Amino acid sequence: xxxxxxxxxxxxxxxxxxxxxxxxxxxxxxxxxxxxxxxxxxxxxxxxxxxxxxxxxxxxxxxxxxxxxxxxxxxxxxxxxxxxxxxxxxxxxxxxxxxxxxxxxxxxxxxxxxxxxxxxxxxxxxxxxxxxxxxxxxxxxxxxxxxxxxxxxxxxxxxxxxxxxxxxxxxxxxxxxxxxxxxxxxxxxxxxxxxxxxxxxxxxxxxxxxxxxxxxxxxxxxxxxxxxxxxxxxxxxxxxxxxxxxxxxxxxxxxxxxxxxxxxxxxxxxxxxxxxxxxxxx
Amino acid sequence: xxxxxxxxxxxxxxxxxxxxxxxxxxxxxxxxxxxxxxxxxxxxxxxxxxxxxxxxxxxxxxxxxxxxxxxxxxxxxxxxxxxxxxxxxxxxxxxxxxxxxxxxxxxxxxxxxxxxxxxxxxxxxxxxxxxxxxxxxxxxxxxxxxxxxxxxxxxxxxxxxxxxxxxxxxxxxxxxxxxxxxxxxxxxxxxxxxxxxxxxxxxxxxxxxxxxxxxxxxxxxxxxxxxxxxxxxxxxxxxxxxxxxxxxxxxxxxxxxxxxxxxxxxxxxxxxxxxxxxxxxxxxxxxxxxxxxxxxxxxxxxxxxxxxxxxxxxxxxxxxxxxxxxxxxxxxxxxxxxxxxxxxxxxxxxxxxxxxxxxxxxxxxxxxxxxxxxxxxxxxxxxxxxxxxxxxxxxxxxxxxxxxxxxxxxxxxxxxxxxxxxxxxxxxxxxxxxxxxxxxxxxxxxxxxxxxxxxxxxxxxxxxxxxxxxxxxxxxxxxxxxxxxxxxxxxxxxxxxxxxxxxxxx
Ligand SMILES: Nc1ncnc2c1ncn2[C@@H]1O[C@H](COP(=O)(O)OP(=O)(O)OP(=O)(O)O)[C@@H](O)[C@H]1O
Ligand SMILES: [Mg+2]
Numbered sequence: 099x100x101x102x103x104x105x106x107x108x109x110x111x112x113x114x115x116x117x118x119x120x121x122x123x124x125x126x127x128x129x130x131x132x133x134x135x136x137x138x139x140x141x142x143x144x145x146x147x148x149x150x151x152x153x154x155x156x157x158x159x160x161x162x163x164x165x166x167x168x169x170x171x172x173x174x175x176x177x178x179x180x181x182x183x184x185x186x187x188x189x190x191x192x193x194x195x196x197x198x199x200x201x202x203x204x205x206x207x208x209x210x211x212x213x214x215x216x217x218x219x220x221x222x223x224x225x226x227x228x229x230x231x232x233x234x235x236x237x238x239x240x241x242x243x244x245x246x247x248x249x250x251x252x253x254x255x256x257x258x259x260x261x262x263x264x265x266x267x268x269x270x271x272x273x274x275x276x277x278x279x280x281x282x283x284x285x286x287x288x289x290x291x292x293x294x295x296x297x298x299x300x301x302x303x304x305x306x307x308x309x310x311x312x313x314x315x316x317x318x319x320x321x322x323x324x325x326x327x328x329x330x331x332x333x334x335x336x337x338x339x340x341x342x343x344x345x346x347x348x349x350x351x352x353x354x355x356x357x358x359x360x361x362x363x364x365x366x367x368x369x370x371x372x373x374x375x376x377x378x379x380x
Numbered sequence: 381x382x383x384x385x386x387x388x389x390x391x392x393x394x395x396x397x398x399x400x401x402x403x404x405x406x407x408x409x410x411x412x413x414x415x416x417x418x419x420x421x422x423x424x425x426x427x428x429x430x431x432x433x434x435x436x437x438x439x440x441x442x443x444x445x446x447x448x449x450x451x452x453x454x455x456x457x458x459x460x461x462x463x464x465x466x467x468x469x470x471x472x473x474x475x476x477x478x479x480x481x482x483x484x485x486x487x488x489x490x491x492x493x494x495x496x497x498x499x500x501x502x503x504x505x506x507x508x509x510x511x512x513x514x515x516x517x518x519x520x521x522x523x524x525x526x527x528x529x530x531x532x533x534x535x536x537x538x539x540x541x542x543x544x545x546x547x548x549x550x551x552x553x554x555x556x557x558x559x560x561x562x563x564x565x566x567x568x569x570x571x572x573x574x575x576x577x578x579x580x581x582x583x584x585x586x587x588x589x590x591x592x593x594x595x596x597x598x599x600x601x602x603x604x605x606x607x608x609x610x611x612x613x614x615x616x617x618x619x620x621x622x623x624x625x626x627x628x629x630x631x632x633x634x635x636x637x638x639x640x641x642x643x644x645x646x647x648x649x650x651x652x653x654x655x656x657x658x659x660x661x662x663x664x665x666x667x668x669x670x671x672x673x674x675x676x677x678x679x680x681x682x683x684x685x686x687x688x689x690x691x692x693x694x695x696x697x698x699x700x701x702x703x704x705x706x707x708x709x710x711x712x713x714x715x716x717x718x719x720x721x722x723x724x725x726x727x728x729x730x731x732x733x734x735x736x737x738x739x740x741x742x743x744x745x746x747x748x749x750x751x752x753x754x755x756x757x758x759x760x761x762x763x764x765x766x767x768x769x770x771x772x773x774x775x776x777x778x779x780x781x782x783x784x785x786x787x788x789x790x791x792x793x794x795x796x797x798x799x800x801x802x803x804x805x806x807x808x809x810x811x812x813x814x815x816x817x818x819x820x821x822x823x824x825x826x827x828x829x830x831x832x833x834x835x836x837x838x839x840x841x842x843x844x845x846x847x848x849x850x851x852x853x854x855x856x857x858x859x860x861x862x863x864x865x866x867x868x869x870x871x872x873x874x875x876x877x878x879x880x881x882x883x884x885x886x
Contacts, residue, residue, distance in 0.1 A: 184780065190780060193797075201794065
């Protein structure tokens with residue numbers, strides 16, 4: 099049983115404060131969705147968890163089973179059990195999936211001789227053409243193929259917790275179904291905890307989510323069950339409008355509007371606990 | 381200016397070299413020309429960034445063949461490579477070649493026509509094939525006097541080669557003849573303090589087709605190596621040529637590969653530069669017949685304090701010609717590389733397509749690469765482009781691999797080898813691609829970049845590569861499996877680039 103805990107996370111990139119207090123926790127076997135408008139900080143959150151260079155964590159913690167991930171190199175985080183499926187998977191010319199995952203296997207003491215078969219099986223389950231397995235990573239792959247490729251890697255690596263950044267975007271209907279089913283299966287069978295960033299309710303129609311978090315203006319402004327996603331699908335984020343301006347005086351955050359009163363009072367979608375810096379409804 | 385002033389470099393030495401009358405005459409004429417020409421200096425554009433000012437010819441002596449090379453390494457000093465009786469390998473007269481060269485010959489196959497010379501001396505041809513004449517040249521040629529090409533004037537070292545060549549080897553393929561097996565020429569050098577003038581002329585008559593591999597290799601000797609290779613393709617001929625430079629770490633090279641491509645002929649020419657202390661390799665390709673095509677490729681990898689100095693001239697002298705160049709290099713440790721390339725399109729060479737791409741990967745803070753593309757276009761009905769780049773490992777690529785759990789040093793290794801792959805995979809001799817990849821991996825392993833993973837921080841996993849596991853990182857072929865990794869915290873990276881940028885588009 100593993101747990102990823104994000105606590106009061108504040109982070110900036112190029113001097114711009116993007117995350118202003120993110121709190122959430124994902125445990126083995128759970129599926130959480132993170133939804134939110136463009137630019138609200140979803141990818142930033144995923145990058146900070148995985149350790150992508152260029153981000154400065156200004157406050158907060160990220161723990162995996164009590165271990166401070168922020169003190170670790172990206173590859174060490176991955177070896178510790180975090181997987182990130184990137185929103186924009188990077189082309190790595192001349193390096194195949196097999197080469198890359200072979201090194202990852204070796205670093206964790208796994209037998210890489212089992213990998214070719216594992217990859218073929220995973221590719222089958224995710225519907226990725228096998229010819230991509232020995233080709234340069236992501237080079238000349240379509241958007242949808244890249245997403246399937248990320249899910250193949252998820253299946254081959256079997257992390258404790260996986261952060262999937264828009265693994266559903268750019269997929270056709272069939273691909274979406276294949277990917278969502280595979281992710282759900284991996285969660286159920288291998289106990290992988292899933293944090294799925296998405297814009298679309300239709301992913302959640304295939305993926306049985308436990309919790310939905312709404313990220314807006316760098317904060318989790320609402321958390322609820324799957325019905326929250328359905329509601330967002332109907333009404334959009336207008337009610338969660340973000341306000342990115344720093345308040346005069348420069349304190350972190352502080353500008354968020356928090357939950358619309360109706361929702362805060364409604365009970366079903368539970369507002370996140372205030373108390374993280376800079377999250378004061380006004 | 382390099383200094384001439386060696387007792388070994390004089391007309392008497394030239395006159396004393398053996399050979400038929402025409403060859404003696406041609407050497408003396410070349411010698412006259414050499415001594416009456418100024419020696420190059422770094423102030424000339426074509427020698428900018430080079431180390432030519434450090435050249436001291438007086439340190440080397442042109443070896444007279446037949447005489448035992450002074451300080452020649454004992455055969456036993458060349459490791460491994462037992463020439464078992466009957467096994468394909470070096471001719472008995474040769475002794476032993478280093479194991480990597482033996483491996484290379486093995487992948488080319490036992491059927492190849494092979495010639496292995498030692499210190500420029502005479503040698504026997506193994507496996508002759510019909511349609512191929514391979515042996516000492518029978519008459520003077522223009523190229524031998526450095527007259528054969530345009531661009532920024534011939535290179536003076538081609539003239540010195542003509543003056544001091546012992547045996548000018550020539551491979552002639554008869555008209556219409558398609559050779560069934562590759563031709564392999566190995567120049568093995570092991571005399572310490574020597575100056576060597578390997579010389580190969582490849583001539584493909586009309587419609588002929590051949591694959592030629594030339595290997596310039598030495599023991600760990602102090603030596604000056606001045607190779608000259610000429611490739612002449614008649615109308616409609618098809619030539620596949622690879623030169624592999626595996627000189628020892630103290631050797632200096634001043635090399636030239638000059639090609640002339642005739643009407644509708646097609647040349648694919650690759651240089652792989654791995655060895656040497658200072659190793660210059662100039663590639664000139666003259667497209668002299670309408671419809672001719674050259675594909676010029678190079679892969680170079682410098683470590684330690686090596687310097688690879690590559691210059692190219694794509695000279696379009698006829699209409700409807702095409703040249704496509706891709707040179708890729710890696711520098712690590714304190715190594716330095718220079719690439720400078722010229723596309724020259726003569727007036728009247730309308731319909732020319734000329735492309736030039738040079739990319740350099742800088743792996744260590746102390747290493748750097750210079751890249752200088754140039755265009756000189758006299759005709760306006762042409763399509764030309766050049767692109768050049770110098771930089772460290774791409775941060776996004778590195779993060780992508782790391783986010784899968786690949787330790788930083790292994791990720792850097794994969795990316796560096798992957799970077800070289802796209803040029804190596806285009807080798808005109810496809811059968812040596814795997815060997816080239818291995819050679820580059822061995823080179824990378826020798827950098828010391830990555831023999832131990834950074835730390836064993838909190839996430840350092842068991843079974844990770846340790847200092848002892850610096851196996852040469854051969855990558856997996858297909859769905860096979862690769863090998864153990866290197867590790868290391870490589871330092872930051874600095875790159876200096878002249879002429880970064882790109883012109884035109886493809
Ligand atoms: N390198 C950067 N420099 C400056 N600003 C950045 C940088 N990266 C991200 N940002 C900004 O941070 C904010 C959050 O970006 P992020 O990519 O996390 O959004 P997102 O929620 O993933 O959006 P989307 O739904 O469009 O993927 C945006 O305003 C973005 O412009
Ligand atoms: Mg995003």
